[in-house]
Amino acid sequence: xxxxxxxxxxxxxxxxxxxxxxxxxxxxxxxxxxxxxxxxxxxxxxxxxxxxxxxxxxxxxxxxxxxxxxxxxxxxxxxxxxxxxxxxxxxxxxxxxxxxxxxxxxxxxxxxxxxxxxxxxxxxxxxxxxxxxxxxxxxxxxxxxxxxxxxxxxxxxxxxxxxxxxxxxxxxxxxxxxxxxxxxxxxxxxxxxxxxxxxxxxxxxxxxxxxxxxxxxxxxxxxxxxxxxxxxxxxxxxxxxxxxxxxxxxxxxxxxxxxxxxxxxxxxxxxxxxxxxxxxxxxxxxxxxxxxxxxxxxxxxxxxxxxxxxxxxxxxxxxxxxxxxxxxxxxxxxxxxxxxxxxxxxxxxxxxx
Amino acid sequence: xxxxxxxxxxxxxxxxxxxxxxxxxxxxxxxxxxxxxxxxxxxxxxxxxxxxxxxxxxxxxxxxxxxxxxxxxxxxxxxxxxxxxxxxxxxxxxxxxxxxxxxxxxxxxxxxxxxxxxxxxxxxxxxxxxxxxxxxxxxxxxxxxxxxxxxxxxxxxxxxxxxxxxxxxxxxxxxxxxxxxxxxxxxxxxxxxxxxxxxxxxxxxxxxxxxxxxxxxxxxxxxxxxxxxxxxxxxxxxxxxxxxxxxxxxxxxxxxxxxxxxxxxxxxxxxxxxxxxxxxxxxxxxx
Numbered sequence: 001x002x003x004x005x006x007x008x009x010x011x012x013x014x015x016x017x018x019x020x021x022x023x024x025x026x027x028x029x030x031x032x033x034x035x036x037x038x039x040x041x042x043x044x045x046x047x048x049x050x051x052x053x054x055x056x057x058x059x060x061x062x063x064x065x066x067x068x069x070x071x072x073x074x075x076x077x078x079x080x081x082x083x084x085x086x087x088x089x090x091x092x093x094x095x096x097x098x099x100x101x102x103x104x105x106x107x108x109x110x111x112x113x114x115x116x117x118x119x120x121x122x123x124x125x126x127x128x129x130x131x132x133x134x135x136x137x138x139x140x141x142x143x144x145x146x147x148x149x150x151x152x153x154x155x156x157x158x159x160x161x162x163x164x165x166x167x168x169x170x171x172x173x174x175x176x177x178x179x180x181x182x183x184x185x186x187x188x189x190x191x192x193x194x195x196x197x198x199x200x201x202x203x204x205x206x207x208x209x210x211x212x213x214x215x216x217x218x219x220x221x222x223x224x225x226x227x228x229x230x231x232x233x234x235x236x237x238x239x240x241x242x243x244x245x246x247x248x249x250x251x252x253x254x255x256x257x258x259x260x261x262x263x264x265x266x267x268x269x270x271x272x273x274x275x276x277x278x279x280x281x282x283x284x285x286x287x288x289x290x291x292x293x294x295x296x297x298x299x300x301x302x303x304x305x306x307x308x309x310x311x312x313x314x315x316x317x318x319x320x321x322x323x324x325x326x327x328x329x330x331x332x333x334x335x336x337x338x339x340x341x342x343x344x345x346x347x348x349x350x351x352x353x
Numbered sequence: 354x355x356x357x358x359x360x361x362x363x364x365x366x367x368x369x370x371x372x373x374x375x376x377x378x379x380x381x382x383x384x385x386x387x388x389x390x391x392x393x394x395x396x397x398x399x400x401x402x403x404x405x406x407x408x409x410x411x412x413x414x415x416x417x418x419x420x421x422x423x424x425x426x427x428x429x430x431x432x433x434x435x436x437x438x439x440x441x442x443x444x445x446x447x448x449x450x451x452x453x454x455x456x457x458x459x460x461x462x463x464x465x466x467x468x469x470x471x472x473x474x475x476x477x478x479x480x481x482x483x484x485x486x487x488x489x490x491x492x493x494x495x496x497x498x499x500x501x502x503x504x505x506x507x508x509x510x511x512x513x514x515x516x517x518x519x520x521x522x523x524x525x526x527x528x529x530x531x532x533x534x535x536x537x538x539x540x541x542x543x544x545x546x547x548x549x550x551x552x553x554x555x556x557x558x559x560x561x562x563x564x565x566x567x568x569x570x571x572x573x574x575x576x577x578x579x580x581x582x583x584x585x586x587x588x589x590x591x592x593x594x595x596x597x598x599x600x601x602x603x604x605x606x607x608x609x610x611x612x613x614x615x616x617x618x619x620x621x622x623x624x625x626x627x628x629x630x631x632x633x634x635x636x637x638x639x640x
Contacts, residue, residue, distance in 0.1 A: 051537050071540040084538045088556040097552075098542040145542075 008057030035206030077146035083138035262353035277320035279341030386613035404614035436520025469582025501591035
């Protein structure tokens with residue numbers, strides 16, 4: 001089964017919100033839509049769910065054109081960022097609601113609700129109302145409703161965004177198991193690169209209402225096709241600066257390093273280099289050899305990692321490394337870059353090496 | 354350690370004084386009258402509960418109370434569903450929202466006595482727009498000054514015209530507060546329009562509807578000006594509601610004792626029904 005988008009667009013009062021988008025979303029793994037807020041993830045999901053009209057293009061589900069089919073007639077599920085449950089119904093009735101609409105027999109409804117509740121650890125709460133549950137339980141209830149139903153496609157629109165950190169981790173671990181073997185196309189929208197990497201599968205990077213790149217998540221992370229794709233898929237933000245290719249060397253201000261790999265074959269000229277923060281380290285090593293002298297602005301400690309924002313010739317760069325490091329705010333520090341981690345783009349943002 | 358003092362009561366005092374002056378003290382006058390007999394000259398004779406007994410046993414009171422309940426029940430049965438239906442069909446966003454809201458608010462802005470006078474003229478068989486139309490174009494005999502049924506149709510229609518907007522506006526406020534996500538979830542469940550209404554809109558409107566019904570109950574149960582101006586309680590006594598009857602006894606016959614007893618009973622009924630309704634409607638929320 002696959003959900004196929006053929007050049008679909010969304011136009012609201014003459015303004016194009018989603019540019020022509022073509023994707024083939026398959027079953028068996030997570031299809032992640034990754035992009036910042038306002039990139040068009042929710043718009044795309046609403047069109048796939050039939051909640052918003054498709055201005056042009058076609059949408060196929062399992063080989064059948066469903067472009068104009070009403071939402072009610074599609075076999076789909078949607079879990080929102082907000083915890084949406086029927087307020088006056090018990091958890092059991094909430095999970096059962098789409099099954100009741102479908103006219104399923106009571107015995108089968110009981111079985112399915114019980115199964116969904118077991119997986120999501122809701123069994124002790126089946127008789128409660130949503131407002132008597134915690135946020136995490138409410139969202140689990142919404143997820144249970146989505147899996148109890150025999151859906152061809154399941155849309156998860158930032159389902160973990162409103163949960164606190166611990167719950168988010170717990171539920172995220174549960175998600176792949178939840179949909180494994182159900183045969184539904186799972187579409188998961190998120191604004192967090194880390195979430196995309198953890199869920200794996202395939203990722204579509206979205207920016208300004210368009211998909212900039214689509215493919216296996218790990219491959220996109222390693223090989224972004226454009227500077228925009230690299231930017232979307234990096235947290236903290238990816239470092240970038242204009243550079244000159246000159247002979248066998250790359251020149252960035254008064255820093256220079258040897259061009260290696262594909263970069264060695266580049267013609268002389270102006271390029272943009274982008275390098276992820278984890279390739280900028282606080283001290284030299286075998287691989288981190290390019291010295292960058294910058295003034296430390298802000299440091300952050302996030303568990304086992306620490307990041308330092310520093311000023312490099314007027315640009316804000318970030319270093320991310322394991323352990324804690326004795327930075328002094330406002331003073332100069334020499335960071336070391338792993339030149340092997342550099343990505344090269346043309347000045348208009350196309351990947352060249 | 355928990356510190357406790359009684360200073361908070363000081364903040365309640367001003368409100369207490371205000372309520373005392375605008376409600377309790379004037380009402381004590383009524384209580385005073387309800388247990389005494391007076392023939393003027395500021396002379397009073399103790400009567401105990403005589404007036405209360407007399408009122409509770411009086412056929413006239415029973416009839417007026419019956420008409421009052423009938424009136425209130427009829428307008429609630431019409432105004433609540435109609436108000437919800439209008440609120441459901443109003444746009445949720447766009448340039449027509451303020452237009453609809455102003456149109457809806459208009460009838461409520463007209464003073465009660467003007468509403469009565471308007472409908473009086475409107476329904477007169479010879480010169481009223483509606484009265485003339487019904488009698489001379491549709492050929493149906495309709496004269497609220499002669500026919501009790503016509504009088505009832507007129508006061509009910511008038512109240513529906515005047516106050517349905519209140520239910521509309523409150524229901525509408527409840528409706529627009531429902532996030533789109535709920536409607537989307539229902540669509541994805543495959544729910545019909547009726548299910549959306551029954552399982553999303555109605556539960557979400559419950560609180561505002563409780564207030565709307567409570568307000569409409571109290572207002573309609575105490576209604577005076579509009580039917581007084583429109584029918585004066587006639588023809589005969591057919592539209593003499595409780596308040597009209599009360600004024601007749603108090604100011605028409607100048608029976609201040611029985612009138613005072615009747616107003617206390619009237620007040621107690623209003624209070625009791627409101628309390629009962631509110632308690633039943635909010636019972637679920639407390640559990």
